[in-house]
Amino acid sequence: MFVTTTKNLVAGDQLFLSYVSKLHAYPKRKEVLSSFSFKCTCRLCILDQTELENNFQERQRLAEKYDPEYYAQAIRGSANTMAQLEKHIQDIKNTYVDPDRPHTMEVFMPLITLASLYANKTSFPEKALKAYLECMRILGFDFDVDEYKSKQSPPLSTESMNFIVQYQGSFDDIHSDIFIHICKHAYSLGYEKLARIALSISRLCAKIFKGLSENEHDKIHIGVGFPKQILLFHDSTQLIDK
Numbered sequence: 001m002f003v004t005t006t007k008n009l010v011a012g013d014q015l016f017l018s019y020v021s022k023l024h025a026y027p028k029r030k031e032v033l034s035s036f037s038f039k040c041t042c043r044l045c046i047l048d049q050t051e052l053e054n055n056f057q058e059r060q061r062l063a064e065k066y067d068p069e070y071y072a073q074a075i076r077g078s079a080n081t082m083a084q085l086e087k088h089i090q091d092i093k094n095t096y097v098d099p100d101r102p103h104t105m106e107v108f109m110p111l112i113t114l115a116s117l118y119a120n121k122t123s124f125p126e127k128a129l130k131a132y133l134e135c136m137r138i139l140g141f142d143f144d145v146d147e148y149k150s151k152q153s154p155p156l157s158t159e160s161m162n163f164i165v166q167y168q169g170s171f172d173d174i175h176s177d178i179f180i181h182i183c184k185h186a187y188s189l190g191y192e193k194l195a196r197i198a199l200s201i202s203r204l205c206a207k208i209f210k211g212l213s214e215n216e217h218d219k220i221h222i223g224v225g226f227p228k229q230i231l232l233f234h235d236s237t238q239l240i241d242k
């Protein structure tokens with residue numbers, strides 16, 4: 001059996017793994033965990049305990065309003081589809097007691113679709129970046145985006161940096177793609193440091209999840225529209241527990 005960890009270990013350290021994805025809704029997580037006789041007291045579960053039963057049902061109803069086929073079509077959608085998705089996301093968020101709290105998968109699917117739509121309509125790069133960053137937060141990555149958003153003038157030196165990012169979640173192959181989108185949009189908007197940290201996390205995810213080297217990772221993304229200059233940076237990111 002092989003295990004890839006998200007941080008360095010020393011002999012004797014305890015290993016943790018998720019029994020259930022944090023992206024599932026609370027009732028589902030609770031059901032799975034109770035079959036292992038767990039009562040989870042993580043930050044998300046504590047928050048979810050304050051949510052109302054009716055809201056879980058309403059959120060579930062909203063999440064089922066659109067099927068995978070809808071999202072497959074929506075990617076090629078118009079301004080109308082964007083407005084529809086914006087409203088749908090807001091409707092789902094309104095089912096939470098605190099609409100600004102961390103969200104789960106119900107918001108993720110419409111949000112990532114909306115992000116791609118914003119990205120395809122080049123007049124909305126800020127909106128695309130914001131939506132991808134929110135997807136990143138849903139996946140469990142947490143860092144102060146504003147700290148990295150200052151525009152660099154003159155450009156940063158190519159000297160390597162080491163970033164530290166709080167992370168709590170389970171890895172999935174979608175992670176690397178989201179960070180590549182963040183990297184591309186941040187760079188095009190002049191947020192060089194944000195682009196660098198995103199690239200670094202994308203490479204880290206590709207390494208952990210697919211066993212790809214930096215070179216192999218970069219080769220996949222060099223193509224139409226991806227800024228080659230950013231690939232000159234070789235920063236590293238360390239993931240730490242929240």
Ligand SMILES: [Zn+2]
Pocket residue numbers: 040041042043044045046
């Ligand atoms: Zn929990």
